[in-house]
Amino acid sequence: MKIAVLPGDGIGTEIVAEAVRVLDALELDFEMETALVGGAAYDAHGHPLPEATLKLAKEADAVLFGAVGDWKYDTLERQFRPEQAILGLRKNLGLFANFRPAICYEQLVDASSLKPELIAGLDILIIRELTGDIYFGQPRGRRTAVDGHFPGAEEAFDTMRYSRPEVERIARVAFEAARKRSKRSKRVTSVDKANVLETFQFWKDIVTEVGKEYPDVALDHMYVDNAAMQLVKEPKKFDVVVTGNMFGDILSDEAAMLTGSIGMLPSASLNASSQGLYEPSHGSAPDIAGKGVANPLATILSAAMMLRFSLQQPEAADRIESAVKSVLASGLRTGDIWSEGTKRVGTREMGDAVVAALSSSVIKKTSITG
Numbered sequence: 001m002k003i004a005v006l007p008g009d010g011i012g013t014e015i016v017a018e019a020v021r022v023l024d025a026l027e028l029d030f031e032m033e034t035a036l037v038g039g040a041a042y043d044a045h046g047h048p049l050p051e052a053t054l055k056l057a058k059e060a061d062a063v064l065f066g067a068v069g070d071w072k073y074d075t076l077e078r079q080f081r082p083e084q085a086i087l088g089l090r091k092n093l094g095l096f097a098n099f100r101p102a103i104c105y106e107q108l109v110d111a112s113s114l115k116p117e118l119i120a121g122l123d124i125l126i127i128r129e130l131t132g133d134i135y136f137g138q139p140r141g142r143r144t145a146v147d148g149h150f151p152g153a154e155e156a157f158d159t160m161r162y163s164r165p166e167v168e169r170i171a172r173v174a175f176e177a178a179r180k181r182s183k184r185s186k187r188v189t190s191v192d193k194a195n196v197l198e199t200f201q202f203w204k205d206i207v208t209e210v211g212k213e214y215p216d217v218a219l220d221h222m223y224v225d226n227a228a229m230q231l232v233k234e235p236k237k238f239d240v241v242v243t244g245n246m247f248g249d250i251l252s253d254e255a256a257m258l259t260g261s262i263g264m265l266p267s268a269s270l271n272a273s274s275q276g277l278y279e280p281s282h283g284s285a286p287d288i289a290g291k292g293v294a295n296p297l298a299t300i301l302s303a304a305m306m307l308r309f310s311l312q313q314p315e316a317a318d319r320i321e322s323a324v325k326s327v328l329a330s331g332l333r334t335g336d337i338w339s340e341g342t343k344r345v346g347t348r349e350m351g352d353a354v355v356a357a358l359s360s361s362v363i364k365k366t367s368i369t370g
């Protein structure tokens with residue numbers, strides 16, 4: 001098994017270094033190879049996704065990605081901006097399914113802006129279709145309007161579209177994911193805007209059809225505006241949420257913030273053969289880059305998702321997740337999740353603590369079995 005390690009820019013290099021140390025500590029049989037991506041790759045090779053980086057990512061079983069971007073690249077032509085590397089990887093690897101779990105750790109209940117009783121025990125999974133919808137639909141552009149409210153005026157337009165196979169495959173991913181979850185109520189909520197958009201009536205019809213293949217998983221449908229409300233009103237009502245690219249972009253960020261800190265949230269983007277790109281949900285945080293204060297846990301938890309979904313090592317994934325829980329239980333916190341009565345640590349110390357918790361779990365296991 002091979003992992004392409006792409007740290008990227010800003011805090012990307014700091015947090016990925018900790019995730020790599022955690023993976024090393026597992027002493028499993030896989031190879032890791034690092035390459036430049038984003039602004040760092042642009043500076044060195046004149047392109048945010050150089051050929052060699054893309055080749056490595058394609059050949060690997062999984063990509064562990066940090067974050068890309070810095071304000072200093074904002075004036076570059078769009079094709080050279082660091083963020084284009086992510087779009088390029090998604091497109092070239094066919095990563096159509098984005099998984100974003102929003103889990104509220106018991107120890108971090110107070111970090112959320114919602115009341116503790118609303119989010120204690122929260123464990124939901126947002127699945128966002130990643131390669132279709134209005135973000136990729138053609139035609140798009142600017143032109144002179146020939147009709148509408150202001151004929152003759154300058155206008156801009158995009159195209160929302162989904163094909164049947166695109167909806168079928170993301171629906172199947174959602175139903176399969178719901179089946180694998182340990183929750184008692186296996187349920188998929190499909191989020192759409194079928195009352196207004198033709199594309200999403202089509203989406204709803206197809207998800208309903210696919211749902212019939214999964215009689216053990218309950219299916220309900222919700223309009224996106226209501227879903228946005230319900231996510232803050234009663235988030236624990238949800239189990240798996242599946243939706244299109246644009247609605248998923250917005251709802252997954254909203255769900256992320258239910259748990260308090262973006263520094264805790266992993267994500268996975270998978271293709272049809274379970275090859276995946278694993279990254280924290282946050283960006284490169286240029287405001288704290290180089291200070292050694294970034295929270296590495298989202299990246300470490302992304303590595304756990306990688307072990308589970310692409311490398312078929314679910315036990316190793318469980319070990320990482322348990323180690324993170326025990327580190328939080330011990331009261332260590334990076335600045336983003338710090339609160340009165342807990343101990344503030346930096347990126348490296350947080351990584352050290354997870355590595356130590358992993359080894360102590362091995363010692364405990366050995367002493368029990370021995």
Ligand code: NAD
Pocket residue numbers: 011015066067068069070071083086262263279281282283284285286287288293294295296298334336
């Ligand atoms: P951001 O997620 O980088 O930062 C938002 C805020 O959260 C900042 O205050 C930051 O300090 C904090 N933060 C983020 N991650 C943290 C962590 N692990 N620990 C502690 N605090 C953390 O979003 P932004 O500031 O809007 O964007 C900065 C750059 O990142 C931009 O260039 C943007 O394009 C890029 N970006 C990249 C990705 C990606 O690589 N997938 C995603 C989003 C934004």
